[in-house]
Amino acid sequence: MVEKLDKRHTGTEKIILEAARQVFIRKGFDGARMQEIADEANINKALLHYYFRSKDKLFMAIFVEVIQSFILSSVKLIQDPGHSVFDKIRLFVEKYISLIQENPYLPGFILNELNRRPDRLVGIFKSSGLELDYFFSQIEKEIREGKIKPVEPEHLLINMISMCVFPFVGKPMINTIILSYSEKDFNLFMEERKRTIPEFIINSIKKQ
Amino acid sequence: MVEKLDKRHTGTEKIILEAARQVFIRKGFDGARMQEIADEANINKALLHYYFRSKDKLFMAIFVEVIQSFILSSVKLIQDPGHSVFDKIRLFVEKYISLIQENPYLPGFILNELNRRPDRLVGIFKSSGLELDYFFSQIEKEIREGKIKPVEPEHLLINMISMCVFPFVGKPMINTIILSYSEKDFNLFMEERKRTIPEFIINSIKKQ
């Protein structure tokens, strides 16, 4: 608990974390091997246990880091008072898809680990302080003002997230059975979605 | 290859398959243990290897079964010539969500395994013969007839699937950080979505 409070990350520790990140994301917790992480970092297994006591602790270290850098960073703007709902939709979709494009395997990794060991992992970002009250009340306000049609804010939010994230998680399925896309096709498709998703949503909820 | 062509599934074999199905879906291939499957089936490990030669073969057996019963069954109606596009949207969403509600962990399992070992698994339903040509041309026809707005059929389809499936895959995240739902809340939410998703889609694409 108190360990490593003031100690800064050394070079080796950073290298290990980066190697662990790559291997865990590629293989998942169960599929990852300490040996593979050691190889990736060009060190030996013993050193892994020197820096992090166990596989589980090493995993938790990278998982916390991943969660915070990935989820929290991008979801802040939807609470920003400076944008209309429509603008937030456009900005969020563009930003969120771009973020995932840089780390396309992150969503699948996070969601799978969360499903596999919810008790262990869910607590991590339970205290992340993600508040959506303002966004939801903003939607209700714009409904009252006649700017957008009556719509359930929760469903709207989940719809938006679903359409951005799911294609990456379902990529192997999309590329084979659903649409028979090549890697290049898929990238183009996701690039198009930065435009079509906001269009699709706004078409649905805008007052005529 | 030729083995077991005429031999019907015995009782024991069915029990094993059912046990394997539960454990694999709960733990994934890497996390599943042959011992646990044996326990679940109330037999011993040796018998597993008697019926299926290896863990991998046992996994493939249940995976093929899962894919076929899950994916193919529900996606047929979108090629059905007897429904309008709007009706297909309503029917598909209702049917697909209901199907997943009966096996809520199936989508996460399938998607994760597919991402983890695409080379091995993707071939299984590559020859499934899922054809979407009719559905896509039907959409383009209704666009020409002025029934629905110009829309990219591929995006429409992926949007629909995303909104149905993603909430189940992202359930731990929705229930904790995004919406703070209880199990009961979540079920209610998904029940609502059978109505709100078709409404959301049709609002977006219907001609005024």
Place this chain on the structure above:
DNA sequence: GTCTATACGGTGATAGAC
């Protein structure tokens, strides 16, 4: 801090009795 060597508990798979 970093290495080699090793302990030790699983884990998939097989042998062989019944």
Place this chain on the structure above:
DNA sequence: GTCTATCACCGTATAGAC
């Protein structure tokens, strides 16, 4: 077909030299 016993290996973790 079903069981018990066992093997060979792998994976995490530790001991101890440098």
